[in-house]
Amino acid sequence: MENESIQMIKRAKMGDKEVLIELIMSQKQDYYRLAYVFMKNQEDALDAMEDMILKVYENIQRLNDATAFYSWSKTILVNCCKNNLRRKNRVILIRNIPEGSHDDVFKVKDEQIDIEKHLIKLNQKYQEVLKLRYYLDMDYETMSAILKIPLGTVKSRIHTGLKKLKQSMGVSNG
């Protein structure tokens, strides 16, 4: 990591909020897409990022290795996303029936999100590795650092995840 970033992280550790925002904004694309892959819409992705920056601000003193800032804060973001998803599952808003909620509109949507439909059937641990790998193009090391799981586990989860996805979609071997 460049010297400048490390200096900035040190200043953020002293409690400089603006520097912290700057640090995150410098990789805003990465953070936002990571949140979006989990949350699937803008509003929830932004909410998760708000939660993340607070947690980062409150705990940055505990970060000993400044070079690990990005993977550390992304781990926090992933955890915020998972927490919010868990909370969201509990709330059912009956009022918000979307326009075009008739069955056949659902069907049209179904075809568009075919892969999503099968993906969400997988266990969360397979979903997240597949999304990070294929939607965000992350390498194994980064995934291992962000998800806090060993490298071998990342690889085996991707492999098993793909296999399960294949079974679920009934695609022939190819």
Add this chain to the structure above:
Amino acid sequence: MKEIEDILKAKKSHLDQIQVPEELEGRLRGALNKKTKLTRVNRLKSYAAAVVILVAMLLSFNYDAIAFYSKQLLGYDQVMNASLKQLSDLGKGQSIEKSIRFDNGVSLTVDYVMLDENQLLLFYTVNDPSGHVDEDNISPIISLKAFWGEYHFQNSQGTMNEEKTEMKYLASFEPPMPFEKDLTLKFSLKQQAAEISFTLNRNTAMGHTLKKTLNKTIEVDNTTITVDSILASPTKTVINGSMQTIFELAKAQLSGEQFRPADLTLKLIANGKEVQLQGGGTSSGMKGRTFHSDYDPLPVDLENLQLEVVSFVAEHDVNQQFRLNKTSNGEKQSLNILGQVVEVTKIETSQGETHITISSDESLILSRVYLMMDGKKVSLEQTIMGKSDKQYDGTIIHTRTLRFLGTGDELDLNVQRMSYSKSNHEMLEIPID
């Protein structure tokens, strides 16, 4: 395997087009500034408060538990409403306490039964010492077999304890015929069938408090709604009625179904106070389209009873196209769809998408809508929920944005179906003597 990877990669290219919203930086700053004002002292204070509340909760929870223990209804307070709690406190109902254990240690216990003319309520517990009660495949849909037939399950609700070792269910069934005494509960765990038999003690049954045939009709939105009957019992109150006779239903079907009743809101008012709605439903069958609305039990000191038809929601075929004025700057365009007003407040195009903001009465939903972009039909991608504004006259205007992929010079909103509610506020007096 390759194919799956390709599909996933195709999906990625869609994701790559997602832009980071400009508001991100502002939101982050706002979050930091708003929440970090909690100083350390304040935080200590809030911890202390939390501990006090927790202790208070533990104490009061245990207190409740002791109170219920004597009646074998421990743990059901989450699934019972206030009037059921009252009945169980009065000792109404019958204690059963019979259970069956499967080979894997999972057991099901029938604790208690309450019976009146509207329903049979079955209180039962599923226990799994291994802590996976949420994954056990005991279907919550169970059946009750008797000598003369089977009584159908209507609905149930359950609560699970924190350790996931126990699930308490309260299930409602059709009431068994008056001469039925021996009942058998049938259920299964992973294809392994099991049953528990018990004998109903009819002396504990609670009968009804009010039973009347009404046969009153009300006209709403060119439809006749008939309120057939009311049956009130100690555990609930049920209003039965019909919306379309079988003849009307057949006629509508033949003419291509112009109109589908979807929902009816009735308000039951006892002694001037609204009775809490529990649920309801509509169904189509040999008797035409019928409905029932379920409410809490009526008060004991009932003096007068009224039924108010509040609103009636139906889905209508529209099949009309409306040209949208894209150029009008900030000017609202008002569409008249089957006499209902839908205002187009904003049309925006950005990043290859068209966003149309509309506002209407909150009950109105364009249930099948397309956007014609230069003659090309595009289906709705997403509705972005906006805001609801209450007007001076009490009506609520709902504003939301319809998101379509693609853009075009000439835009037409193609509305095929729409549902809306007609308010009525007609009052029916129900005789109680």
